[in-house]
Amino acid sequence: MTRDDALALDADDPLRSLREQFSLPAGVIYLDGNSLGVLPKATPARVQQVVQQEWGESLIRSWNTAGWITLPQRVGDKIAALVGAGPGELVVADSTSVNLYKVLSAALAIAETDAPAKRVILSERSNFPTDLYIAEGLAAERGYELVLTDEPEQIEPLLAEGNVAVLMLTHVNYRTGRMHDMGALTQRAHAAGALMLWDLAHSAGAVPVNLKGNGPEAEAADFAVGCGYKYLNGGPGAPAFVWVHPRLADRFWQPLSGWMGHAAPFEFTSQYRPAPGIARYLCGTPPVISMAALECGVDTVLAAEAIPGQGLAGLRRKSLALTRLFIELVESRCAGHGLTLVSPREDAHRGSQVCFAHDTAGYPIMQALIARGVIGDFRAPDILRFGFTPLYTRFVDVWDAVEHLKQVLDSGEWREARFNQRAAVT
């Protein structure tokens, strides 16, 4: 494998034109799209249109004339198409944490009714912390026990004990990139009488997600939340999304019962009457500017559908080819420097990121890479994390990133790396 071979892979890549959708800064190899996706070229003009025309000129009228009032549903329908949900089933709203609070509250209320003896929320200790914090609070408030596994293999035996009310998992682990088998685990949760809640923060737009399953009804999940600012390229702190299976969406009045989730918000009645379906998972007035930017980001992923034979399956094929190549090149070209693969080697278990551990120098090695313009991130205590967004990452970027890593390690320049960068937002 040479750099020319990588260039040849790019030349043959049926998705290569998708990169033209993005404003990529010069001199940077960006392997952190799993933290903050890059800026789509369409976004600045769209944001200016919202600010200057829709807000500046049309003012309050834009809630109707520019369709602000239906943005949560319109962008939601686009995201639904990326995660195997139907139109009208998913809305954009609030943050992932807030949405998780809504759906976990709903799940516990439903479990309380349908299976009151089950008193466990099951998750993984390695789940993204905010998910655990929200669950910790709700568990204490509602009288549930939050049980955390240390290894994925513990999930099934714990389910089999029969006291799990809700299984709450993040599809792709933020630190390791390990991906769960969504259909199989959902089916096992249901077989054990548990509700299934997925966090898609590191999945949506990056790996195939099929919330409603491919086969038996039991494969269809119950709840999901996800993030707008990672692989969906929605911009810093972009609003998040929330999905509830239609069979459950009407069953519970979620506790963040704000006016946007009312059946008739503009009647201004003093009593709450939840909207039918997923709209009741809305709460307050949505941040329109950030939501317009999110729509541009989602469109960059949907653009893959316009390439014959590609779409999300094509993105997955390319993502796997990129991460596989990165693993191969690091292991062959950087051998002997103490890097250990943390992400799964098996394609089926790997999301769109690759992590290596380094016992002693993970942080300064990443600093040295960033100083060279190769942007990944470090996750304590020892993980170098590299995200590969197939929309804009090229095979030659993989080659060049590994070349930089090799030079950093061979030269020992990481020993001089300045400790001037705090951990960035996941």
Place this chain on the structure above:
Amino acid sequence: MTRDDALALDADDPLRSLREQFSLPAGVIYLDGNSLGVLPKATPARVQQVVQQEWGESLIRSWNTAGWITLPQRVGDKIAALVGAGPGELVVADSTSVNLYKVLSAALAIAETDAPAKRVILSERSNFPTDLYIAEGLAAERGYELVLTDEPEQIEPLLAEGNVAVLMLTHVNYRTGRMHDMGALTQRAHAAGALMLWDLAHSAGAVPVNLKGNGPEAEAADFAVGCGYKYLNGGPGAPAFVWVHPRLADRFWQPLSGWMGHAAPFEFTSQYRPAPGIARYLCGTPPVISMAALECGVDTVLAAEAIPGQGLAGLRRKSLALTRLFIELVESRCAGHGLTLVSPREDAHRGSQVCFAHDTAGYPIMQALIARGVIGDFRAPDILRFGFTPLYTRFVDVWDAVEHLKQVLDSGEWREARFNQRAAVT
């Protein structure tokens, strides 16, 4: 009073230069800043800077280098200065509804400990609906009774009964513009052993607010939330704010315990440890683009401080002069057309808006006004609502708006007004 007199008032207005901060569309008299404030001239460039440089060029590094991570505090400190709170006591986050959920949860948890026998949340039936919906849900969840008064005069007798845990009021009523005496009511709530929670949605940036009181300690409120997109000119769906008195901020772990409220969010620990003070009222990752726009809006209000002898007191003087003039002109020039003043005539009880009721034709009259470029809004069943933002509303605008209203009424053209406009977001 003639139009020339109004022009003379503008010429003498010490705050007249503040209007230059805004992009006001031609041909429009905008009296709906209490629903959505107008676009500050500084906002488009600042938003582009965030999108193109901070996000597009610096990407993930901007969490640190551009200070995204401290935006909730930085913008919060600016708003604190407008509502009588201290630096470090207020943060920008989420929506008003979500923030209300946090503080009402906290208030109930504190009341549960300090005064467990008190089982009532007291509010007004005319409060903004989302506040009532959130309270309705929490009351049911926590075993409280939500009692709603029909008249402000009922509040004190109900407090005197001694079973109110939390008094939750909106400072300026969204429909009538009636303003409560914050210090006096807070003191009475405290005297009755109740906690005091204020919604400042229609106050912040428009009327003087002194959350910590001017005199005795009992005048200092306990909790407050407020809105960024009305008088703060933060843009559609701008993030909201939340304040908790420092004596209470550390007492409760609010239920939306997301990672941004963690004492050390970047340690990624699996257990929640709330940040000290108001930071624990943060939850998920904030919408950076919308928050940057909000900062520009808040700056337009703070600009009043730079005019000698003016500041918030000057804004209040002008606001009262505008609303007083509007009332006088409507009552004198539009007499006999069935309009009845709904807002308080007494300055001390009036916010920065004026509402008139019309028994039969409020909606088409407002439609006819909007068709002429005079933008107010209609609130069912019978209210024409006009907001007067002293930052950009001129006395001549008041004169011209009344002239349009007079012509609409005299000509009967409202009978032809098209019913093509849905109620807009409050």
